[in-house]
Amino acid sequence: AQRVTQPEKLLSVFKGAPVELKCNYSYSGSPELFWYVQYSRQRLQLLLRHISRESIKGFTADLNKGETSFHLKKPFAQEEDSAMYYCASRGGEKLTFGTGTRLTIIP
Amino acid sequence: EAGVAQSPRYKIIEKRQSVAFWCNPISGHATLYWYQQILGQGPKLLIQFQNNGVVDDSQLPKDRFSAERLKGVDSTLKIQPAKLEDSAVYLCASSWGQGRYGYTFGSGTRLTVV
Numbered sequence: 001a002q003r004v005t006q007p008e009k010l011l012s013v014f015k016g017a018p019v020e021l022k023c024n025y026s027y028s029g030s031p032e033l034f035w036y037v038q039y040s041r042q043r044l045q046l047l048l049r050h051i052s053r054e055s056i057k058g059f060t061a062d063l064n065k066g067e068t069s070f071h072l073k074k075p076f077a078q079e080e081d082s083a084m085y086y087c088a089s090r091g092g093e094k095l096t097f098g099t100g101t102r103l104t105i106i107p
Numbered sequence: 108e109a110g111v112a113q114s115p116r117y118k119i120i121e122k123r124q125s126v127a128f129w130c131n132p133i134s135g136h137a138t139l140y141w142y143q144q145i146l147g148q149g150p151k152l153l154i155q156f157q158n159n160g161v162v163d164d165s166q167l168p169k170d171r172f173s174a175e176r177l178k179g180v181d182s183t184l185k186i187q188p189a190k191l192e193d194s195a196v197y198l199c200a201s202s203w204g205q206g207r208y209g210y211t212f213g214s215g216t217r218l219t220v221v
Contacts, residue, residue, distance in 0.1 A: 004149075043212050043213060043214045043215065044198065045211075046209035046210070046211075049208070049209055051207070088149075090207070093155065093162060093205050094152060094155070094163060095140075095152065095206060095210065096152070097150045097151070099148055099149045100148075100149050
C-alpha cells in the first residue's frame with residue numbers, strides 16, 4: 001500500500017529565508033509524485049509534479065529514490081507562500097495524499 | 108476552461124439523515140474522483156470513476172455511502188444514514204486520462220453532521 005508522510009504539521013519561516021517542506025513516500029513500484037497547495041479560501045490546486053522537473057512560483061522538488069523523498073524547496077520565502085501544502089503519490093491509478101504541512105511566512 | 112463544479116458548498120444535517128452531493132467535472136475529463144477530507148487530515152480517496160465505470164471503491168463505506176456517474180459526466184455521492192464521523196469536506200476532482208498530469212479539484216462541500 002502507498003503511504004505519504006509529511007512529518008511537519010506546521011512550519012513557520014521568515015520572509016526571505018529558505019523553505020523546505022519534507023515529504024517521504026513508500027511504494028514498491030515507481031511512483032509519480034506531486035505537490036498540491038491550498039491557499040486560504042481557495043480550492044486545492046496542483047503546484048508541481050516530478051515528471052515535469054519544473055519550477056513553479058520559485059518552488060522546486062527533486063525525487064530522491066534512494067531516500068524515497070520528494071521535498072519541496074524555495075530559496076527565498078514570500079508572504080504569499082503561506083498556505084497548506086500536500087504531497088501526493090500516484091501509484092497505479094490511485095493518488096494518495098499526505099496529511100499536509102501548514103506553512104506560515106512571518107513578515 | 109470551466110473548473111470542477113460542486114454543490115452545495117455547505118450542508119448541516121442531523122445524524123441518521125441522508126445527504127447528496129453533486130459534481131460536474133471539466134468537460135472531456137474521463138476520470139472523476141470523490142475524496143473525503145476530515146479536519147487535520149489529507150484527502151482520502153472514496154471512489155474513482157473512469158467514464159461511468161468504477162475503477163476503485165475500496166475505501167468507500169458501502170453500507171452507507173453510494174456514488175454514481177450514470178452518463179459518464181456528472182456524479183452524485185450519497186450518504187444514508189449519516190454518522191457524526193462523516194463530518195468532513197467532500198472533494199470532487201477530475202483528470203484527463205488517468206491523472207498522470209495532475210487532478211483538478213472542485214471547491215468541495217463541507218458537511219457537518221450534528
